[in-house]
Amino acid sequence: MTPTPPLHRKRRLSTMQLPRWATNGAMALSVLLLTIGCDSPSESTKRNAPGTGSASATGPASATGSASATGSASASGEAGAKSSQPATDKPKIALVMKSLANEFFSTMAEGAKKHQSENTAKYELVVNGIKDERDLARQSALVDEMVAAGAKAIVIAPADSKALIPALRRAKKAGVVVVNIDNKLDEDVLKQEKVSIPFVGPNNFTGAKAVGDFLASKLQAGDQVALLEGIRTSFNATQRRLGFEQAMKEAKIEIVDSQSAQWEVNQANTIAASILNEHPNLKAILAANDSMALGAMAAIKAANKTEQVQVVGFDNISAVQQAIREGKILATADQHGDQLAVFGIEVAMQMLQNPNDDVSDRETPVDLITANELAKNP
Amino acid sequence: MSSKTVRETSANNSRAWQQLPLQYAGMAIALIVLVTVFSLRSKTFFSAATFTTIANSIPDLTIVAVGMTFVLIVGGIDLSVGSVLALASSIFAILLTDRHWPIWGAGITAVLCAGVCGWINGFVSAQYRIPAFIVTLGMLEIARGGAYLVTNSETKYIGSSIEWATEPIANLAVSPAFLFAVLVVLAGQWMLHRTVLGRMAVAIGTNAETVRMSGIRTLPTLLSIYTLCGALCGIAALIQTSRLSTADPNSGAGLELAAIAACVIGGTSLRGGSGSVINTFFGVLIVSVLQSGLAQMGASDPMKRIVTGLVIIFAVLVDSLRNNQR
Numbered sequence: 001m002t003p004t005p006p007l008h009r010k011r012r013l014s015t016m017q018l019p020r021w022a023t024n025g026a027m028a029l030s031v032l033l034l035t036i037g038c039d040s041p042s043e044s045t046k047r048n049a050p051g052t053g054s055a056s057a058t059g060p061a062s063a064t065g066s067a068s069a070t071g072s073a074s075a076s077g078e079a080g081a082k083s084s085q086p087a088t089d090k091p092k093i094a095l096v097m098k099s100l101a102n103e104f105f106s107t108m109a110e111g112a113k114k115h116q117s118e119n120t121a122k123y124e125l126v127v128n129g130i131k132d133e134r135d136l137a138r139q140s141a142l143v144d145e146m147v148a149a150g151a152k153a154i155v156i157a158p159a160d161s162k163a164l165i166p167a168l169r170r171a172k173k174a175g176v177v178v179v180n181i182d183n184k185l186d187e188d189v190l191k192q193e194k195v196s197i198p199f200v201g202p203n204n205f206t207g208a209k210a211v212g213d214f215l216a217s218k219l220q221a222g223d224q225v226a227l228l229e230g231i232r233t234s235f236n237a238t239q240r241r242l243g244f245e246q247a248m249k250e251a252k253i254e255i256v257d258s259q260s261a262q263w264e265v266n267q268a269n270t271i272a273a274s275i276l277n278e279h280p281n282l283k284a285i286l287a288a289n290d291s292m293a294l295g296a297m298a299a300i301k302a303a304n305k306t307e308q309v310q311v312v313g314f315d316n317i318s319a320v321q322q323a324i325r326e327g328k329i330l331a332t333a334d335q336h337g338d339q340l341a342v343f344g345i346e347v348a349m350q351m352l353q354n355p356n357d358d359v360s361d362r363e364t365p366v367d368l369i370t371a372n373e374l375a376k377n378p
Numbered sequence: 379m380s381s382k383t384v385r386e387t388s389a390n391n392s393r394a395w396q397q398l399p400l401q402y403a404g405m406a407i408a409l410i411v412l413v414t415v416f417s418l419r420s421k422t423f424f425s426a427a428t429f430t431t432i433a434n435s436i437p438d439l440t441i442v443a444v445g446m447t448f449v450l451i452v453g454g455i456d457l458s459v460g461s462v463l464a465l466a467s468s469i470f471a472i473l474l475t476d477r478h479w480p481i482w483g484a485g486i487t488a489v490l491c492a493g494v495c496g497w498i499n500g501f502v503s504a505q506y507r508i509p510a511f512i513v514t515l516g517m518l519e520i521a522r523g524g525a526y527l528v529t530n531s532e533t534k535y536i537g538s539s540i541e542w543a544t545e546p547i548a549n550l551a552v553s554p555a556f557l558f559a560v561l562v563v564l565a566g567q568w569m570l571h572r573t574v575l576g577r578m579a580v581a582i583g584t585n586a587e588t589v590r591m592s593g594i595r596t597l598p599t600l601l602s603i604y605t606l607c608g609a610l611c612g613i614a615a616l617i618q619t620s621r622l623s624t625a626d627p628n629s630g631a632g633l634e635l636a637a638i639a640a641c642v643i644g645g646t647s648l649r650g651g652s653g654s655v656i657n658t659f660f661g662v663l664i665v666s667v668l669q670s671g672l673a674q675m676g677a678s679d680p681m682k683r684i685v686t687g688l689v690i691i692f693a694v695l696v697d698s699l700r701n702n703q704r
Contacts, residue, residue, distance in 0.1 A: 100679040126676035131683070134628040137618055141435040142673055148427035149420070149674040162535045163624040189535050233533040233626065260531070 091152035092124040100129035103317045111338030136163045143167040153348035157182035161235040177351045181344035184235045199361040200344045202335040204239035207366035212247025221252035223283040229260040230288040240288040268295025276303045284310040290320040331370045405660035416671030437559035438614040444566045445607030446637040447658045453583040453650025454510035458517035460630030464525040466492040466615035471534035471625030489612035496608015504600040525627040534625040544621040555617045566655035583650030643693040
């Protein structure tokens with residue numbers, strides 16, 4: 001009786017000869033290579049500054065061999081990274097953002113990186129974002145991780161006005177300076193948790209009011225408009241809605257519909273299309289951010305109502321600037337996104353230098369952007 | 379009987395015996411490599427604080443991933459886990475804050491509701507032979523809508539009364555939630571290998587038709603597995619709510635993909651019939667260490683996503699190579 005090989009054991013030629021350790025090793029090796037290579041290509045093109053102490057900057061520094069400042073830096077590998085990092089007293093500042101896929105936040109991050117590259121002697125910067133605007137759990141974990149990573153200050157654009165507070169309270173308890181930018185934390189919850197965190201940012205209410213007022217000047221009393229709100233759980237979405245509503249109320253313009261499109265182009269497009277169907281006499285759509293304004297613009301174009309329906313947005317992203325020049329979008333508000341994180345970082349530095357200073361909220365400018373404004377500053 | 383057969387049998391036996399610890403070796407090696415790389419790249423990574431942070435942030439994903447492992451093993455899929463988590467979390471918060479229920483009452487109700495969602499997934503897909511993909515996709519929308527409905531689309535703040543579950547125990551550095559998650563993993567592994575339900579799940583995943591032709595009803599097993607997955611989402615919801623002190627109707631978006639990724643990295647087959655709960659746990663650890671490490675290094679956002687994607691593909695690739703070897 002000769003044993004027949006089991007039928008189900010089909011062996012492929014290509015993999016037959018590989019022993020187990022080889023495949024394990026291959027996986028380990030690939031992970032290793034990936035991780036080592038991962039930050040070099042993108043970072044080295046952006047930063048030419050020689051060896052700063054930050055972990056992210058040592059990659060390109062050792063790779064390009066430009067770490068002459070430290071002298072002993074070797075051109076290869078991790079040993080160089082370790083030895084070339086003398087104990088510095090430069091504080092590490094962690095910038096915790098929302099989705100960096102959103103141009104507004106990536107602009108903000110770029111502004112901060114630029115500021116850091118001009119102030120390499122003063123502080124180190126670590127920038128992190130989350131994959132979409134709703135990933136609260138991840139952002140909360142990011143705060144904990146940044147504390148663990150030894151950050152001296154955290155500048156955060158919270159994805160939710162309430163949910164991030166416990167994590168930030170833990171960070172403060174660990175002695176980390178916390179500054180809130182972009183989306184203001186909920187004051188009631190801050191009080192309840194007995195933490196005070198300064199807010200550095202624009203007044204979204206007045207910004208939205210200015211945009212609404214400008215739109216109202218182009219409309220007549222009794223006209224119908226619709227609102228596209230941001231994610232309703234966030235504070236700036238509420239403030240912008242209230243600002244729009246106030247402007248419309250003062251001009252006696254009727255808001256016939258108000259829905260949340262979650263800050264997103266696609267959703268705004270779908271919702272705007274249905275609003276246009278439902279209200280054939282609609283004269284304008286007020287979107288709480290520019291992404292949604294673009295979505296609304298596309299829906300208006302699809303409905304062939306470009307002449308009839310105006311759109312306004314908020315944020316002044318570059319795509320919308322183009323649309324404003326072409327007259328497809330009427331106005332937006334510029335809250336100087338590239339400077340927002342920098343303002344926050346400056347406040348954080350000030351708090352690090354003078355721990356006893358009582359830093360209160362700081363308002364940053366918001367400007368109305370129209371075709372006229374853009375014509376002045378091409 | 380030739381001596382050759384005897385030798386082969388004994389060789390097979392000893393091989394099986396050797397494979398027992400080796401089953402987890404691949405995952406463990408990958409994890410160690412990751413930790414080593416990050417430790418060398420970032421001077422702050424290799425610290426107790428980092429590992430405590432990671433340990434205390436993964437219980438919810440771990441528990442959801444355990445449920446997902448079982449669903450994948452029976453050859454199904456559950457896309458609704460994130461939404462069901464949000465729904466359970468919302469129900470828990472509303473009962474606690476607006477209705478002033480005691481914590482245990484609100485918690486049990488939330489877990490039961492999540493279990494019911496899972497039961498519906500299982501019943502509709504198993505009874506009417508509708509692909510689980512479609513049914514759970516429907517549940518994804520339904521549960522998310524339910525979460526918005528009960529919370530009125532607002533984040534519900536609960537406060538520190540529920541934070542004890544996710545705060546590190548003094549002198550131990552890890553939270554009760556983490557210990558519970560580890561317990562769930564061990565119980566899951568035990569259930570998979572030592573109980574009728576677990577073996578039946580593997581049998582159905584391997585060949586449901588054969589099981590049916592053998593005169594065994596598959597419906598009870600499938601219902602149990604989907605209900606279990608739902609209930610585990612409910613428990614994960616309680617843990618996440620505790621960690622954030624808030625219930626957010628938007629929470630858990632994309633959780634299904636994170637959970638499936640963890641299972642697949644851990645070698646669970648999307649075609650059903652094979653998987654290991656402990657390896658899923660390793661999958662969760664790998665994903666979390668990767669996330670945390672890249673964040674500490676300050677890697678750029680596009681790179682983070684590219685690296686994470688590549689690691690998932692490599693993990694599955696290596697696993698498939700290993701399986702072909704056997």
